[in-house]
Amino acid sequence: MVEKSELWRWTESRWTNEDIDWKGKIITSGVDVGSVSSQAVILADGQLYAFSNMRTGSDSPDSAMKAINWAIEDTGLKLDDIVYTIGTGYGRVNVPFSQRAITEIACHARGANFMYGPTVRTILDMGGQDCKAIRCDERGKVTNFLMNDKCAAGTGRGMEVFADLLGISINDVGDLSLDVDKEPPPVSSTCVVYAKTEATGLLREGWPKNKVLAAYCSAMAHRIISLLERIGVEEDFAITGGIAKNKGVVTRLQKEVGVKIMDTSKYDPQIAGALGAALFAKALYDKGKRK
Amino acid sequence: MITMGIDLGAKNVKVVILKDNKVVAKSNVLAGFEVTKNAQKAIDMALKKAGITKDDLDKVVSTGAGEKLAPFYDETKSMVGCDSLGAVYLHPATRSVIDVGAEEGRGMRCDETGKVLDFEVNEKCAAGAGAFTEAMSRALEVPLEEFGALSLKATEEIPMNAQCTVFAESEVVTMVHNKVSKANMAKAVHDAMASRISSMIRKIGFNKDVLLVGGVAKNVGFVESLNKDLELKVVVPKDPEYVGALGAALAAAGWKGGK
Numbered sequence A: 001m002v003e004k005s006e007l008w009r010w011t012e013s014r015w016t017n018e019d020i021d022w023k024g025k026i027i028t029s030g031v032d033v034g035s036v037s038s039q040a041v042i043l044a045d046g047q048l049y050a051f052s053n054m055r056t057g058s059d060s061p062d063s064a065m066k067a068i069n070w071a072i073e074d075t076g077l078k079l080d081d082i083v084y085t086i087g088t089g090y091g092r093v094n095v096p097f098s099q100r101a102i103t104e105i106a107c108h109a110r111g112a113n114f115m116y117g118p119t120v121r122t123i124l125d126m127g128g129q130d131c132k133a134i135r136c137d138e139r140g141k142v143t144n145f146l147m148n149d150k151c152a153a154g155t156g157r158g159m160e161v162f163a164d165l166l167g168i169s170i171n172d173v174g175d176l177s178l179d180v181d182k183e184p185p186p187v188s189s190t191c192v193v194y195a196k197t198e199a200t201g202l203l204r205e206g207w208p209k210n211k212v213l214a215a216y217c218s219a220m221a222h223r224i225i226s227l228l229e230r231i232g233v234e235e236d237f238a239i240t241g242g243i244a245k246n247k248g249v250v251t252r253l254q255k256e257v258g259v260k261i262m263d264t265s266k267y268d269p270q271i272a273g274a275l276g277a278a279l280f281a282k283a284l285y286d287k288g289k290r291k
Numbered sequence B: 001m002i003t004m005g006i007d008l009g010a011k012n013v014k015v016v017i018l019k020d021n022k023v024v025a026k027s028n029v030l031a032g033f034e035v036t037k038n039a040q041k042a043i044d045m046a047l048k049k050a051g052i053t054k055d056d057l058d059k060v061v062s063t064g065a066g067e068k069l070a071p072f073y074d075e076t077k078s079m080v081g082c083d084s085l086g087a088v089y090l091h092p093a094t095r096s097v098i099d100v101g102a103e104e105g106r107g108m109r110c111d112e113t114g115k116v117l118d119f120e121v122n123e124k125c126a127a128g129a130g131a132f133t134e135a136m137s138r139a140l141e142v143p144l145e146e147f148g149a150l151s152l153k154a155t156e157e158i159p160m161n162a163q164c165t166v167f168a169e170s171e172v173v174t175m176v177h178n179k180v181s182k183a184n185m186a187k188a189v190h191d192a193m194a195s196r197i198s199s200m201i202r203k204i205g206f207n208k209d210v211l212l213v214g215g216v217a218k219n220v221g222f223v224e225s226l227n228k229d230l231e232l233k234v235v236v237p238k239d240p241e242y243v244g245a246l247g248a249a250l251a252a253a254g255w256k257g258g259k
Helices: A060-072 A104-116 A156-166 A173-177 A192-204 A209-231 A247-257 A269-290 B035-050 B079-090 B130-139 B144-151 B165-177 B182-204 B220-230 B240-253
Strands: A002-006 A009-016 A027-033 A037-044 A047-055 A082-088 A122-126 A131-136 A142-148 A237-240 B002-008 B012-019 B022-030 B059-063 B096-100 B105-110 B116-122 B210-213
Touching: A027 A060, A027 A104, A027 A269, A037 A060, A037 A269, A047 A060, A047 A269, A082 A104, A082 A269, A104 A122, A104 A131, A104 A142, A104 A237, A104 A269, A122 A209, A122 A269, A131 A209, A142 A209, A156 A173, A156 A192, A156 A209, A156 B165, A173 A209, A173 A247, A192 A209, A192 B130, A192 B165, A209 A247, A237 A247, A237 A269, B002 B035, B002 B079, B002 B240, B012 B035, B012 B240, B022 B035, B022 B240, B059 B079, B059 B240, B079 B096, B079 B105, B079 B116, B079 B210, B079 B240, B096 B182, B105 B182, B116 B182, B130 B144, B130 B165, B130 B182, B144 B182, B144 B220, B165 B182, B182 B220, B210 B220, B210 B240
Parallel strands: A027 A082, A122 A237, B002 B059, B096 B210
Antiparallel strands: A002 A009, A009 A047, A027 A037, A037 A047, A122 A131, A131 A142, B002 B012, B012 B022, B096 B105, B105 B116
């Protein structure tokens, strides 16, 4: 795993499966252009071969190209070797080399089914600018979903605002928030703009940074619980998206949600959407060939 | 009879002193983090302007988000109640009031005595409050005082997709990349905000005599967008930010409309 650091921002990364030789195999890909991050996943004969995870720029087509180029960098693969690509995420129609676009809801369920197995029934995808609770069947087919894409409370962007305010790397926010003797009361403002003002007040009262973070992570967990309660949580329960890496939020969610949250450390939880898209690409390619 | 109204808002503390229902002094101080201390400062300023001391006050009413943080008061009164009283006092025909403050938006309907008949409040989300324009003017690097006027120079109507202030900040960045002019962006921001406020006021209904108060009423760009959305001309009083404090002072005097 190669890592590239960017100040207080989260770490961009790429990964290649060294055990696979892609030559002679069917290469399909999925590109997830999200509002904050973009991922590209490459499959060789339906096996996870490589992925990249980067920050989305202001230009969606450009972000999609950058993600896929980074994923195939140093592998010897060329764009032309990819037989089928599917775009997903909010910028899905802007993936220049894709054959089709599929919604990120469907892709996340499909990706989670591959990553965490067919027993997954509930997926919470906590992305940069939205939060989705998805219910699916044993084949990774979506049966129901709910989402918040109107408000930054409960999204990665909200957490970035806090990391920025406190001058702490987004990678450390979760762990630091768990470093408190006693859980403080959660930040009471819903709106991130007001929560920021509230947090500034707490800092002035002399609260240490980790205590303020604890109050915010706990507020975020509360906010997500209300979304989950509306759709209902059935086991197995997995969390995907950037916030899945934030132990401060996940631990507090675990306490309140009542069911065990799956260990998602085997794969990067941010790639679920792109992985699902790549799996759909493989299926669609196979289907087209049979005809 | 001398009365005082204190309005402790999210951003500013406003004080109005009335002598026989006539305004004799007003003051406005940033609330900051030491609200009580700054409220005292605002009170001292107003007392000095009126040429009186605390002992001359017959009654003091406190209102606003931080009403209980006033250094002293006899009673508290709801913000919607104070807004309505102040609005009817300034413009007796008023039956609908919209108050857009730093962190809250309110819409209310009242009768000729300033009594509230119905109201709607947003205090949860910055999208329908002054904090929204503030964040946007910062993102566009335009001073807040010029932001409203800039919006009047717009040549195009561009819809804003984001509702959330935080997301709107990123959307503005994208617009900058797409070379949208600052004037058009300012208009997009004010249109978006006006649409939040008008959907709130539509819930309770309104008639043609709408008074717009609160600090954001000073933003000509927002007023223009709101007028277009509501298809009427809202009345903006002089010093719209003092209407809540004025209403509190009127409540302290027991004023109930008329003359």
